[in-house]
Amino acid sequence: MFRPLMSRALCAMLGAAALGVQAQSTETAQPPTVTAIDQRPAAFEMSWTPLRLNGGQRSALLGGSYLVALNETWGLGPSVYGAAKGDLGGFFASGLTLQGRWALGQDMHLSAGLFTGAGGGVSTPLNNTGGGLMLRPELSLRSQFGAWYLGLGVAQLRFPSGNIRDTNWTLVLGRSDRFLSFSPEEAGRWGRAGDRTGMGFDEVALNVVQDSPRASASRQRSGQTVSGRRGRAGADVRQYLGEGAWWGLEASGAAQGGNDGYMDVLANMGQDWALFSPRLRVGAQLSAGLGGGGDLDTGSGWLLRAGPTLRWITPWGPTLRLEAAWTKAPRGHYEARQLRLALALPLEPLSRTLSLPPLESAAVRLQTWTFGAHHFSRLPYKDGRQEGMTALTLGVTRQLGGPLYGVAQAGSAARGRAGAYAYGLFGLGLNSPAWSGWRTGAELLVGAAGGGGVAAGSGAVAQSQAWLQWEGLQSDGRLRLRLGAGQWRTLGQTHNSSPMFNLDLGYAFGTTGR
Numbered sequence: 001m002f003r004p005l006m007s008r009a010l011c012a013m014l015g016a017a018a019l020g021v022q023a024q025s026t027e028t029a030q031p032p033t034v035t036a037i038d039q040r041p042a043a044f045e046m047s048w049t050p051l052r053l054n055g056g057q058r059s060a061l062l063g064g065s066y067l068v069a070l071n072e073t074w075g076l077g078p079s080v081y082g083a084a085k086g087d088l089g090g091f092f093a094s095g096l097t098l099q100g101r102w103a104l105g106q107d108m109h110l111s112a113g114l115f116t117g118a119g120g121g122v123s124t125p126l127n128n129t130g131g132g133l134m135l136r137p138e139l140s141l142r143s144q145f146g147a148w149y150l151g152l153g154v155a156q157l158r159f160p161s162g163n164i165r166d167t168n169w170t171l172v173l174g175r176s177d178r179f180l181s182f183s184p185e186e187a188g189r190w191g192r193a194g195d196r197t198g199m200g201f202d203e204v205a206l207n208v209v210q211d212s213p214r215a216s217a218s219r220q221r222s223g224q225t226v227s228g229r230r231g232r233a234g235a236d237v238r239q240y241l242g243e244g245a246w247w248g249l250e251a252s253g254a255a256q257g258g259n260d261g262y263m264d265v266l267a268n269m270g271q272d273w274a275l276f277s278p279r280l281r282v283g284a285q286l287s288a289g290l291g292g293g294g295d296l297d298t299g300s301g302w303l304l305r306a307g308p309t310l311r312w313i314t315p316w317g318p319t320l321r322l323e324a325a326w327t328k329a330p331r332g333h334y335e336a337r338q339l340r341l342a343l344a345l346p347l348e349p350l351s352r353t354l355s356l357p358p359l360e361s362a363a364v365r366l367q368t369w370t371f372g373a374h375h376f377s378r379l380p381y382k383d384g385r386q387e388g389m390t391a392l393t394l395g396v397t398r399q400l401g402g403p404l405y406g407v408a409q410a411g412s413a414a415r416g417r418a419g420a421y422a423y424g425l426f427g428l429g430l431n432s433p434a435w436s437g438w439r440t441g442a443e444l445l446v447g448a449a450g451g452g453g454v455a456a457g458s459g460a461v462a463q464s465q466a467w468l469q470w471e472g473l474q475s476d477g478r479l480r481l482r483l484g485a486g487q488w489r490t491l492g493q494t495h496n497s498s499p500m501f502n503l504d505l506g507y508a509f510g511t512t513g514r
Contacts, residue, residue: 037193038181038509041069042077045174047138049155050085052166053127059086059300061157062290063115065097066199068179075099078369078394079115081136082265082290082301088127089301089332090292092263092422093119093134094394094410096371107144111151111172113137118392118412119159120263120293120422120451129420130161132413132452133392140172147176162419182510184477187366187399196348197511198367201237201248203319204398204408205344206426208233209252211327217335220295226334231256233448233460235408235426236268236342244272244281251410253424253448253459254294256492260450260459263422264291264303272311279313285323292332293422293451294459299332307338319344345406347398347513362512366405368480370395372504374411376488379418380455380496389416389454391423395504398513403430407443413452421452425463437472446491457494463487465500471508480506 047063062084067075076098083091095117101109115136119129140153151172158165180197196202208231215227234252241247247269254262272283287305292298307325314320321342328335348362372393378386393411400406407429413421429443445463450456465486473479482504489497 036183037191037197038183040179041075042177042179043067043075043174044177045172047155047170047172048084049157049170050168051157051164052168053086054163055126057086057127059083059088065099067097067099073100073102075101078371079117080265081115081117081119081134083292084290084302085300087299088292089290089298089329090261090263090294090296091119091301092265092290092412093117094412095134095392096394104141109142109144111138111140111142111153116392118414120261120412120420127164128162129159129164131390131415131417132159132419132421133161133415134159138170140170142172142174144176149174149176159419161415182364182512184366184508184510186364186510189364190361191364191510191512192361193512196239198347198509199237201239202348203238203344203346205236205238205319205321205342206234207236207250207252207321207340207342209338209340211336211338214335214337217333219297219333221297222295226296230254230259230336231458231460232262233426233446234424237347238268238344244274244283246270250287251424253422254450255448255460256458259294259296260448260456261420261422261452262292262294262296262450262459263424263448265289266291266303266305270309272309279315281309281311281313283309283311285309285325287325291329293420297333298329302329302331304328304330305338317346319346347511364510365513366399366508367511368397368506368508370397370409370482370504370506372482372502373414374500374502376498376500378498379416379488380498381418381453382455383453386498387416387418389413389418389421391421393502393504397429397506398511400428403432403441405429405431405443407445409445409447418452418454421450421454423447423449423461425449425461427463431469434471437470439469439471440467441469442466455490455494455496457490457496458492460491462489462491463500465502467502469506478508480508482506 045065051059063081065079067077079097081093099113118132119134138155140151142151155170156167211230218226233255236250238248266287266289270285272281290301291303305327310322323340325338391411392414395409425445425447427445431441449461465484467484469482471480484502
């Protein structure tokens with residue numbers, strides 16, 4: 001039983017905030033309407049799986065998943081895996097996990113799951129990911145301890161078009177949760193949930209980062225010294241635990257400075273205190289996670305980061321954050337000073353950010369999770385050739401007001417000869433009203449990309465597309481199918497481009513928000 005991502009980017013962020021605030025001021029004049037809410041079991045899950053590579057090399061994958069119940073037996077959700085041991089720092093894979101659970105007693109269950117996604121980052125001739133498609137079936141036995149559970153099992157990792165394949169034991173740690181949401185038809189109305197909706201995060205932030213590596217302690221995998229400033233772009237989400245206390249997740253990638261292909265994923269925790277006003281707050285943050293690629297020597301991939309934070313919660317909803325930090329790869333050769341500027345938009349009513357009772361009514365915002373295949377028909381490579389490549393992507397969209405929505409998307413090559421290519425994008429879109437179950441729209445995304453020999457310049461890229469969507473796959477409109485066409489191109493001094501086509505399957509739901 002299933003229990004319980006530059007200046008152009010900054011302009012896009014500021015535009016999203018202004019339009020979102022304008023929409024909020026219009027909607028808040030409407031009287032609240034209580035709407036029905038859907039509640040189903042969910043779970044956060046982490047895993048550790050040793051990995052034997054060719055040539056006797058050893059590594060391990062650290063995985064994280066969020067699964068939502070489809071019925072009493074099956075659950076589905078996004079997953080991310082990253083190398084956390086050996087010398088593959090910077091290898092990441094993202095995709096979907098389908099998992100089934102069967103009760104074997106009051107506090108024990110058997111689980112069988114299959115991850116389907118794509119991997120990117122570090123790859124060598126001896127251990128290569130081929131086109132990038134990754135499969136990971138798992139069978140495990142779990143024991144429940146209240147809301148937590150611990151499991152031991154066996155998992156197989158394989159890249160069908162590459163030469164990495166291994167079957168080994170896996171350790172699983174999970175926590176049961178619940179997923180609260182409204183029907184997509186309720187979007188634009190007002191609802192009261194009494195608790196956090198969706199995945200439970202209170203805000204999402206888009207950020208630009210400047211790294212200044214310490215030359216005496218930083219080097220490339222070839223041994224060459226790393227110096228000079230490097231730019232990155234990324235995104236993060238936070239949940240506030242009490243007044244000024246938070247935890248969260250973030251991801252960013254190289255967008256300037258010659259390290260295209262670099263990526264990191266970190267978990268954060270921090271505390272801040274009021275400075276003259278409850279809305280102006282100063283504090284500190286600690287982070288740990290995985291990162292690498294772009295020829296930077298991060299060793300096993302582990303990264304540690306710490307530093308001060310400054311946060312201003314504006315009266316209009318958005319939050320501005322300025323953070324400084326020192327980052328170090330304890331098992332590699334990389335140290336850097338870091339400065340980060342972020343614009344955060346609330347996902348839940350603002351009182352959650354200030355740690356007041358989360359009980360007031362709020363506008364229902366449409367949010368959609370997507371999983372898709374994106375085909376780039378003439379992708380340029382550094383050796384001068386142009387070839388087609390197909391990537392698997394995970395994405396999320398969120399209504400900002402009227403026809404405007406925000407987008408975040410991450411993907412990795414799955415078919416072709418760019419197996420280590422990965423990207424993260426964010427931006428804005430416009431959609432039309434629905435007509436007989438059909439809807440059209442367009443979007444523009446910017447972000448960071450690289451790896452796999454793709455000629456991505458400094459790593460800053462843009463992607464534009466128009467799309468047609470069918471929302472009649474289910475009677476409640478939650479499942480939707482989208483066909484899109486557009487263009488991928490690099491930003492900065494190089495101007496490479498490729499036509500692109502995509503097919504996405506989306507799961508839509510309503511969440512409370514500003």
